[in-house]
Each structure stands twice: as structure tokens, then as C-alpha cells.
Amino acid sequence: MEMTIQIKINQMTIAVSEGQFVLEVARNAGFDIPSLCHHDAVEPIGACRICLVEQKIGHESVLTTACNLVVQEGMEIFTDSAEIRAHRAANLELLLARAPGSKKLRELASKYGINEPRHPPIQDNYPKDCILCELCVRVCSNLGHKALAVLGRGDRKRIGLPFNQPSETCVGCGSCRSVCPTDCIFMRDTPETRTIWGKTHRFVTCKQCSAPIMTYEHRAFAVANNGLGEDYYDVCESCKQVAASRRFASVVW
Amino acid sequence: MSANPANKLQPADDLPRLSGDVVLSASREPVAHTAKVLAINPRNCTGCRTCEVTCSFVHSTAGRLGRSHIRIHPQGNDRFVQITCLQCSNAACASVCPMQALSREPATGAIIVDPNRCVGCALCEAACPFGHMHFDGESRKAIKCDLCAGNPACAHFCPHKALEWR
Numbered sequence: 001m002e003m004t005i006q007i008k009i010n011q012m013t014i015a016v017s018e019g020q021f022v023l024e025v026a027r028n029a030g031f032d033i034p035s036l037c038h039h040d041a042v043e044p045i046g047a048c049r050i051c052l053v054e055q056k057i058g059h060e061s062v063l064t065t066a067c068n069l070v071v072q073e074g075m076e077i078f079t080d081s082a083e084i085r086a087h088r089a090a091n092l093e094l095l096l097a098r099a100p101g102s103k104k105l106r107e108l109a110s111k112y113g114i115n116e117p118r119h120p121p122i123q124d125n126y127p128k129d130c131i132l133c134e135l136c137v138r139v140c141s142n143l144g145h146k147a148l149a150v151l152g153r154g155d156r157k158r159i160g161l162p163f164n165q166p167s168e169t170c171v172g173c174g175s176c177r178s179v180c181p182t183d184c185i186f187m188r189d190t191p192e193t194r195t196i197w198g199k200t201h202r203f204v205t206c207k208q209c210s211a212p213i214m215t216y217e218h219r220a221f222a223v224a225n226n227g228l229g230e231d232y233y234d235v236c237e238s239c240k241q242v243a244a245s246r247r248f249a250s251v252v253w
Numbered sequence: 254m255s256a257n258p259a260n261k262l263q264p265a266d267d268l269p270r271l272s273g274d275v276v277l278s279a280s281r282e283p284v285a286h287t288a289k290v291l292a293i294n295p296r297n298c299t300g301c302r303t304c305e306v307t308c309s310f311v312h313s314t315a316g317r318l319g320r321s322h323i324r325i326h327p328q329g330n331d332r333f334v335q336i337t338c339l340q341c342s343n344a345a346c347a348s349v350c351p352m353q354a355l356s357r358e359p360a361t362g363a364i365i366v367d368p369n370r371c372v373g374c375a376l377c378e379a380a381c382p383f384g385h386m387h388f389d390g391e392s393r394k395a396i397k398c399d400l401c402a403g404n405p406a407c408a409h410f411c412p413h414k415a416l417e418w419r
Contacts, residue, residue: 040369041352139372143351178373178393214379222376226349233379240384245326245334252295253332 007075016071023051023066031079033066034088034108036095036181037133042142044068047133048181049091050108054078063087085112093117099129102182129184130159136176136185144225145169147197148176161197171217172201206236289418290362291405293335297415300325300333304407304416311406312396322385322398323407323416335416337407338385338398340364346377346386346397354395363400371395 003018009026016025021044026033036048046065053066056076063084066077078084089112092105097119099105109117137148137159147170149162161167172194177185187196194201194215203212204219214222219233235243305321313320323337340357344364347355354370355377357363373393377386389396398405400418408418 039372040367041354041372143372143374173374173376175372175374214375218374218376219379222349222380226351226376226380228345228349228380232345232382237378237381237384237387240382241324241336242326244383245324245328245336248293248295248334248336249328249332252334253328 005071005073007071007073007077009077010079018071020071021067022053022069022071022075022077025071026053026066026077026079033079034111035067036105036108036131037135038067039135039139039179042135042138045134045138047135048095048131050088050095052084052087052091054081054084088112089114093119095131096121098122098125098131099182099184101129102131102184105131105182126158126160127184127186129182131182131184132157132159133181134159135179135181139175139179143173143175145171145173145221147171166199167197170197170199171221172196172199172215173218173221204233206239207234208239209236211236211238289403291337291340291400291408292417292419293337294415294417295332295334297413298325298333298335299413299415300327301412303410303412304335307406307410308398311401320389320396322387322396336383336385338364339383340398340400345380345382346395349376349380351376358399358402361400361403363398365399366395366397368392368394 004015005018006013006015007025009029009031012029014025014029023033023035023038033051033053035051038044038051044067046068049065051066052063054061054077055064056078092109092112093114095105096109096114096117100117100121134150137150140146140148147161147167148159151158151160151164174187174194174196177187177196185196187194189212191212192203194203201215201217204214204216205212213233213236219230222228222233223230302325304323305318305325306316308323309318309321310316312322323335326334326336328334340363344355347364351374352370352372354367355364356367358365371394375388375395377395378388385397387396405418408416
């Protein structure tokens with residue numbers, strides 16, 4: 001049975017259910033907490049450190065990431081104190097050294113008063129502008145492909161293919177690129193192929209107009225795991241619209 | 254679910270009819286929790302594309318026609334068919350979504366995308382038998398007709414009652 005418990009966010013009492021995270025509770029209540037590595041579809045890991053909130057425990061307060069902080073009875077949270085803003089700004093400055101080219105990151109940083117980062121950009125960051133939030137890794141593994149991994153430790157940590165070997169499980173769906181908060185994953189589409197993570201995938205093309213639909217590997221994975229047959233994926237969006245409109249017309253007139 | 258996508262489109266006998274014209278819906282069973290449906294009547298459509306313009310203004314800030322969730326398809330010289338999301342009762346898009354980001358909104362009966370759960374794999378776009386799931390290149394997420402949260406702008410502005418919310 002779900003238990004209802006009460007917590008205080010910015011001195012507002014909110015009833016929440018057990019097991020929820022502070023970030024989702026606070027956002028549902030209308031408090032704006034910025035985050036980069038959070039995505040509802042995957043487990044939170046608190047990697048980007050931008051969703052920091054202040055938790056009051058007695059006379060003391062601790063800073064902790066809201067995305068993976070589970071609510072507890074009587075918890076007192078502050079989401080936008082001066083101290084939090086200072087810590088978020090410091091973290092943003094550090095992230096900017098990793099990803100000076102990220103527009104989203106720079107916009108967020110300017111909200112915290114950082115227009116010129118103090119730290120010089122890290123030179124050998126690959127993929128360029130990667131902030132190591134691991135969102136792509138988590139999403140890829142949640143999708144069932146498990147093509148990406150965190151390589152190395154310490155200052156050599158980076159995101160890539162396991163053991164730097166060409167991936168056998170990457171299907172070229174492009175989800176990693178879609179979710180990347182700093183837009184650092186390279187993907188290039190041509191009418192016939194998609195190149196991502198050093199591998200070139202061939203597109204399934206529309207039976208009627210030969211427009212690209214999805215990669216062959218992605219289709220094979222979807223047919224095997226998502227329940228619809230291959231015939232759902234062989235005509236492109238606009239040709240399907242035209243076919244549907246003709247069928248509509250044949251029923252009406 | 255039928256294997257042939259074309260078989261999924263059938264005139265819905267159990268939906269109200271507009272002055273003898275056929276009202277089309279993808280689902281034979283009307284969605285139980287809503288009284289209203291977006292009724293499409295191509296016989297009244299003059300191809301003025303007001304619905305396309307309205308939809309693109311509602312769903313994008315600059316009113317880009319490419320962002321419209323409804324499309325007019327001319328059939329010969331004076332016949333037009335409007336195609337939009339049919340909110341299928343057994344929807345292909347929702348069934349393939351690996352992140353369960355697509356769900357039916359109880360209030361309106363629309364299948365809506367949860368942008369916080371969508372990871373942008375574009376599988377739903379490839380799977381929709383009617384070509385009405387779209388992938389937004391800007392946000393890199395799926396976008397679709399959400400029936401404007403219960404007051405579809407296309408039906409509101411259609412001057413010829415070719416689209417009706419009733």
C-alpha cells in the first residue's frame with residue numbers, strides 16, 4: 001500500500017507518496033530546479049550536480065542532489081537559497097570547462113551570473129563537450145541495447161563503446177543523441193546511411209518514395225522486442241498519410 | 254492487432270453521423286471515458302487549410318506549417334481529406350514505445366507524449382500506420398496531436414464544420 005507522507009519544500013507543506021524523489025515532487029509543486037542529467041525514463045544517479053537542494057536536519061543543513069533524494073517524513077527542503085545558487089554556479093563553471101560549446105549549458109550558466117568561465121576548457125575531452133552525465137549510457141541500457149559504457153577512471157573517464165571495440169549491439173536509433181544535454185554525440189544522416197559511434201548503419205527506405213525510415217538494425221530490434229511486424233515499418237510517414245487519405249476518400253465518396 | 258495497417262481504418266458505425274455523412278475513426282469502440290470525439294467530415298472540407306495554420310500556430314511559436322499535426326490531402330480537383338491522429342483504441346505508437354512515454358489522457362481520450370519520458374528513438378514515428386507521429390528535430394522528441402487538451406483548435410476554427418469536436 002502506498003503511504004502518504006508530508007514534507008516541506010520552501011516552507012510549503014506537501015503530501016507525497018513514499019518512494020518518490022524530491023526533484024519530481026518539487027517540480028510537480030511548481031518549484032523550478034534545474035537539471036542536466038535527469039530523465040524520467042531512467043534511474044537518477046545525481047551526476048551533473050545541478051539539481052542541488054538544501055536539506056535542513058536539526059540546526060544543520062546539507063546540500064544534496066534532489067534527483068536521487070528519496071522523500072522522508074518531516075523532511076525540510078529549500079530549493080533556491082543563496083548557498084545553493086553559489087554551489088550550482090560553481091558546478092556550472094566546472095561543467096563549462098568540459099563543455100564550453102554547449103548552448104544549453106551556457107544559457108543555464110548565464111542565469112547564474114556566469115558569462116565568462118574562470119576555468120580553461122579541458123583539451124582532450126572526447127566526445128567534445130561531454131559532461132560525463134551518463135544519460136546516454138543509462139538510456140541505451142534501458143532500451144536494451146547496452147552499446148555504451150563509461151570507460152576509464154578519474155580524469156581519464158569518458159563515454160564510449162566498451163573496450164573501444166566497434167559495437168555489435170548499437171542499432172543506430174539515435175536516442176543517445178536525442179537525450180544528450182550538451183548535444184555532444186556525433187551523428188550524420190545521409191539519405192541511405194546513418195553514422196553514429198563510428199559505425200555506419202544502412203537505412204530501411206520507403207517502399208514507395210525511398211525516403212529513409214529507420215536503420216535495419218533498429219527495425220530488427222523493434223520487430224523482435226516491441227510486438228509489431230516488419231510491415232509496420234516499410235512505408236515512410238508521408239506515404240502513409242497519402243495512403244490513409246486515399247482510403248478515407250474511398251470510404252466517403 | 255491486425256497485421257495489415259490498411260485494415261485498421263474502418264468507418265465507425267457506433268459514432269454519431271453528421272447529416273448522413275460517414276464519420277471516420279480508427280477505433281470501432283468509442284473511447285469509453287470521453288463523450289466527445291474529433292469528427293472528421295471530408296465532404297465539408299474545401300481545402301482552405303485553416304486547420305493546418307491553426308494547428309501550427311497552437312503547437313509552435315512561429316506558426317511553422319511543418320509543425321502542424323493535421324494535413325489536408327487533395328483527392329482530385331475539388332475533394333479534400335484531412336488526416337490527423339485518430340487516437341486509435343489499440344495504438345501502434347503506444348504499443349511500440351520502449352519507454353512507455355505514450356499514454357491515453359483520461360479526460361480527452363487523446364494519446365499524449367510525456368516529453369519527460371520520451372528518449373527520441375523515433376520508433377513510434379516509424380510504426381504509426383497513418384503517418385501521424387512526428388519527430389521534432391528541435392526538441393528531439395516525438396510530437397503528436399493531443400486534441401489541444403480537450404478543445405481542438407482545428408475544429409474550433411474550421412469554417413465549414415468539416416472538423417467538429419462533439
